[in-house]
Amino acid sequence: MNEQKPTIMLVDGMALLFRAYFATAVHGQFMRNSNGVPTNGVYGFVKHFLTAVSHFNPSHIAVCWDMGSKTFRTDMYDGYKANRPEAPAELIPQFDLVKEVVDAFDVPNIGLKGYEADDCIGTIATQVKEDSHVKILTGDQDILQLLDERISVVLLQKGYGNYLVHTKDTFYEEKGIHPRQMIDLKAFMGDTSDNYPGVKGIGEKTALKLLQQFGHIEGVLENIDQLTKGQRTKIEQDLDMLHLSRQLAEIKCDVPVECPLDLAVFRYNREKVLDKFAEVEFRGLHQLLDEKQYA
Structure with a gap:
């Protein structure tokens, strides 16, 4: 029935x-x-x-x-x-x-x-x-x-x-990602209306690409040596804010x-x-x- x-x-x-x-x-x-x-x-x-x-x-x-x-x-x-x-x-x-x-x-x-x-x-x-x-x-x-x-x-x-x-x-x-990955997307790109920065210099396009490739923040960090030098530097400089932004976004x-x-x-x-x-x-x-x- x-x-x-x-x-x-x-x-x-x-x-x-x-x-x-x-x-x-x-x-x-x-x-x-x-x-x-x-x-x-x-x-x-x-x-x-x-x-x-x-x-x-x-x-x-x-x-x-x-x-x-x-x-x-x-x-x-x-x-x-x-x-x-x-x-x-x-x-x-x-x-x-x-x-x-x-x-x-x-x-x-x-x-x-x-x-x-x-x-x-x-x-x-x-x-x-x-x-x-x-x-x-x-x-x-x-x-x-x-x-x-x-x-x-x-x-x-x-x-x-x-x-x-x-x-x-x-x-x-x-978007080419699953809904739960949106939390990590916002962690990378930040949110201007909620006023947290994410990783400076990483916008939606790059963040989507990274998540499509590596799945989540942990996946990106585990494979950080595969990123371009610029991406790696930006993420390493803003690592604390990346993790904090993820907590704020969820x-x-x-x-x-x-x-x-x-x-x-x-x-x-x-x-x-x-x-x-x-x-x-x-x-x-x-x-x-x-x-x-x-x-």
């Missing part, structure tokens, strides 16, 4: 919220409600969320959040994400508001101090993938390292309802969070959601509510 497995969508909450906020903030459209609270990010978040739900029709959903900028990675390397500006003043009150709206859908909000949303997503995906198909909704390519037979990644593209869906096979076709899949599938069933109470929309003064979003999902 071929039992149909449920599909859980794990949502990178900050990725949706920030994308929605900046898409409208650039024109100064903060959509303040009658209490003066800006709502543009939350409004766009809900639009992204409901559009993805109707497109992919998951049976289960959980939303994961970053819980402040201090994490085990900033303890390891104080430059980690140090180039990020402070959150804009109009976005700050929307951090709590967006979680209230997610609550109104009876969807779990998950986050853990000291870890990033990616670590919570990786952990839950690992816990539930034996019993379900996992789709991760984000705008962040770092999460592609989690791809496997049961985990796919849905990357938000420009606008609403445009997605690039990656599987482990599409990733291999594009998503932890064993953090102390859990989300049993029965807590993530996606069925919401329409009246409860509409009451929240009315309270926040959202207009027009009720049209996106899908009748199949009502409790």
Whole structure:
């Protein structure tokens, strides 16, 4: 008997919220409600969320959040994400508001101090993938390292309802390496948005070539005498940073969070959601509510 497995969508909450906020903030459209609270990010978040739900029709959903900028990675390397500006003043009150709206859908909000949303997503995906198909909704390519037979990644593209869906096979076709090798790829080339350097002077092209040839960092180091003099010098000069960058790049899949599938069933109470929309003064979003999902 071929039992149909449920599909859980794990949502990178900050990725949706920030994308929605900046898409409208650039024109100064903060959509303040009658209490003066800006709502543009939350409004766009809900639009992204409901559009993805109707497109992919998951049976289960959980939303994961970053819980402040201090994490085990900033303890390891104080430059980690140090180039990020402070959150804009109009976005700050929307951090709590967006979680209230997610609550109104009876969807779990998950986050853990000291870890990033990616670590919570990786952990839950690992816990539930034996019993379900996992789709991760984000705008962040770092999460592609989690791809496997049961985990796919849905990357938000420009606008609403445009997605690039990656599987482990599409990733291999594009990069010529396996998803887990992406951790070593980032260790070599660094990450400008997360602000760690990797090995100075080694870019994506060289790093991909080395990983295709030798498999992983250890393989490269074991065969370092086969590299060009320039490559060898660069790696030897930045060896500590190479190993540190690898630790920073790897998503932890064993953090102390859990989300049993029965807590993530996606069925919401329409009246409860509409009451929240009315309270926040959202207009027009009720049209996106899908009748199949009502409790």
